[in-house]
Amino acid sequence: MSKEKEIKFEAALGKLEEIVRTLEEGDLPLEDSLKMFEEGMQLSTLCGQKLDAAERRIEILMKTEEGETAPRPFTPPDRDA
Numbered sequence: 001m002s003k004e005k006e007i008k009f010e011a012a013l014g015k016l017e018e019i020v021r022t023l024e025e026g027d028l029p030l031e032d033s034l035k036m037f038e039e040g041m042q043l044s045t046l047c048g049q050k051l052d053a054a055e056r057r058i059e060i061l062m063k064t065e066e067g068e069t070a071p072r073p074f075t076p077p078d079r080d081a
Contacts, residue, residue, distance in 0.1 A: 007046065009047060009050045009051075009054075012043045012046050012047050012050070013043075013047055015039075015043055016040055016043040016044060016047065019036050019037075019039060019040040019043070020040065022036060023036055023037065023040070053076065
């Protein structure tokens with residue numbers, strides 16, 4: 001999985017599903033299975049982060065100080081913190 005190119009959620013989820021199917025078949029050598037498992041864990045983490053970010057954006061869009069629904073700019077959290 002390349003760090004240089006941002007992978008879309010749908011692509012990450014599709015690749016994760018493919019990895020799960022392959023691992024469930026159990027036809028791979030142990031070393032290959034471990035590599036696939038590691039990639040799957042990275043994809044799972046990525047998908048979780050993207051879902052968390054989407055949830056935060058939705059929450060921002062849903063509420064204003066007056067309790068009304070209106071879009072507002074989204075500022076992602078500082079990843080270095």
